[in-house]
Amino acid sequence: MGGLITFSAFFILLLNAICVYRLVKGPTVFDRAIGVSLISNNAVILIVIIGFIFGRVDMFFDIALAYALLNFILAIVLGKYFERRGKRA
Amino acid sequence: MINVVSGVLIALGLFFLAVSCLGVVRLPDFYTRNHAAGKSGTLGAILVLGGLAIYNGWDIVSLKLLIILVFFFIGGPTATHAVARAAARHGLEIWTLKNRQPHDPEKLAGDEPRAGAAEEDGR
Numbered sequence: 001m002g003g004l005i006t007f008s009a010f011f012i013l014l015l016n017a018i019c020v021y022r023l024v025k026g027p028t029v030f031d032r033a034i035g036v037s038l039i040s041n042n043a044v045i046l047i048v049i050i051g052f053i054f055g056r057v058d059m060f061f062d063i064a065l066a067y068a069l070l071n072f073i074l075a076i077v078l079g080k081y082f083e084r085r086g087k088r089a
Numbered sequence: 090m091i092n093v094v095s096g097v098l099i100a101l102g103l104f105f106l107a108v109s110c111l112g113v114v115r116l117p118d119f120y121t122r123n124h125a126a127g128k129s130g131t132l133g134a135i136l137v138l139g140g141l142a143i144y145n146g147w148d149i150v151s152l153k154l155l156i157i158l159v160f161f162f163i164g165g166p167t168a169t170h171a172v173a174r175a176a177a178r179h180g181l182e183i184w185t186l187k188n189r190q191p192h193d194p195e196k197l198a199g200d201e202p203r204a205g206a207a208e209e210d211g212r
Contacts, residue, residue, distance in 0.1 A: 001092050005099075008103055012103075015110040018114060019114070030181065031119055031122060034123055037130075041130050041131075041165070048154070058153070068160055068164070083174065
């Protein structure tokens with residue numbers, strides 16, 4: 001079971017490295033927003049898994065929850081900002 | 090038994106995370122990419138966190154994991170919907186079979202986005 005958890009940590013790291021492609025080469029800014037959102041989602045899971053690997057889940061969970069809140073607020077604010085800018089232009 | 094159930098859940102979650110990442114990289118349009126990122130990403134995150142919570146057992150840490158799972162369940166589709174609504178009001182065109190134009194025709198000129206097309210335009 002510990003082997004599966006370590007494998008999933010490295011697998012999620014690999015997925016994040018693949019998602020950087022969309023972040024760098026998105027044609028519009030919304031594609032980049034999606035890339036950032038997906039990478040942050042994977043990073044939250046990665047933080048929880050790292051907590052399981054180190055045996056300190058109670059400490060790493062708080063970091064993961066704060067990061068998830070930041071990710072959510074980032075997506076909402078990006079949507080609001082570009083929606084308003086599109087209306088004005 | 091608990092190890093088997095949590096292992097199956099974590100493996101399924103990793104599969105869905107891989108599907109979402111592949112969809113975001115490979116699909117042709119913003120809206121299809123958003124569809125892949127929203128549903129598969131949320132489902133994969135929920136499955137992985139649920140598997141970890143089952144593996145941990147019944148204590149306060151598992152309850153905290155359930156809290157972050159519920160937050161993913163509510164916040165993920167909301168964020169996806171916010172970005173998609175912003176793109177729709179911004180005026181992004183939907184990719185169809187009849188109109189295969191990429192949504193930014195200045196950067197990508199052909200049917201298929203060639204490698205290095207953005208650099209040729211001097212960006």
